[in-house]
Amino acid sequence: MIQVFQIVILGLALGGVYALMSSGMTLIFGVMRIVNLAHSAFIVMAAYLAFWLFKAINLDPTLSMAITMPVMFLIGMAYYRILFASRADNPRFVDITVLITFATGLIIEGGLAFIFTGIYRTTTPEYAKTSYTFGPFFIPQSQLYALIISIVLIVGLWLFLRYTRIGNAIRATMQNRNAAQVVGVNVRWISTLSFGIGLAMAGAAGSLLSFVFTFYPAKHVAWIGMILCLVVLGGMGSLVGALVSSFLLATAASFVSFYLGATWAPITFYLALFLILLFRPQGLFGKKVEG
């Protein structure tokens, strides 16, 4: 029994970072219908930025979020404005976004490999080496910090969407783009801003996972598969869905990796994806698309 609880603890600890990784992706899809296949590449890019700040000026990765988040926010806004804004009315917009973001992911991967080489990297602040123990249980300090910060950020994003004027405009745009225009929401500006916010979340995720995982430029390929599973399971566009599915699947993967071995863990995600597409294609918290 103790063992089972320990597995759950380790699963939940990772769930927070997964949720943070998928929150930006689901926001970007919800508002703009962009399937951002470069999302994990942006996360890896932010992780390298955190790594570089840690090496160069010994900046703690939890503090470097104050840099990675605004930097990624600006990159996100510029990226949307330059490549997507003028195409938003194109009937094949979703197809276009898949191609553009896929290419972007490859370009980022190549750029990072050029600058940082393909060596496995991780940041090593003091807390990345120790664990908290309580009774028979333990939790790595790094994962606990990442979990807490992730939850704070996601709750913050949720409150922002729920209770601010701009946040309401973002939700309105997600629910009915046309009606949002009718009440005077500048949908183009809201889209640009949302892409910025989505990538700011990616920036935060990059800083945090820099001390939770090891990474290398091509790591984004594995992560985008996982993020897509989480986002689809939660319901594309649903922040709560991304959060719930992240904790669910992280815990499930933690069991699988304990009993079957770590190489089987990714199967958990794809199996969940397969099952949800079969039985509830709109996802746990998603809305059926009509027409």
Next chain:
Amino acid sequence: MGTLIIDNVVAGYGSGPNILKGLSLTVESCQAYCIIGPNGAGKSTLIKVIAGLLKPREGKITFKGEVISGLRADQVLQRGLSYVPSDRSLFPDMTVKENLRMGGYILRDGRLVNRRIDELFTMFPILKEKSSQMARTLSGGQQQLASIARALVLKPEMIMLDEPSLGLSPKVAQQIFSTITDLRKNGMTILLVEQNARKGLQNADVGVVLDLGTNSFERPASEVLSDPRIQELYLGKRREPLATEDQE
């Protein structure tokens, strides 16, 4: 003078053909206009162009002497022209109150918006009753009322309604029309597009018949109602040759 002048407007979607082909119309303030016409005549397109959701390819629209064609939707709203779209497009996963609050989005003043919403709740008690329900749980008629109320949060001088009775039972449609009549009595300029031509004209001062993207006919509504050609084409009297054609 709150007059809306549409001058020789040409418009269409994307790279598609022209839907409006040089349409001109003057909407006098404090009057109710009902636009009728067959499908594809450009009724909804006209309203979208006025509301700033579609840029005209040619021509010019002025409201109160100021050119508004080419402005963004929020800028048109700011000038006192509100729009109620035909699909009652509310925000389905927001409460009725949140929907109304979105109606005041461009006001940037939460307190003012809340005050206006309270006023609207006295005008539409059913919306007050449902204020914390999700919009998607409302009936069709309630959604239409909420959609109209959302447009009224801005206290517009002119309101444009696209097929407000679409898909509603006659009884519910009647409630919507009496709401429109109330607005008209309060001196609001109304531009109504209506599939139910008879009902629409009964609730209007001026009837406008659109055909193939141009304004083919404009008379006092009562005259349009009694015009034999219009009766035959749009009001379903004399059912012989045209009615059978319609059914095909």
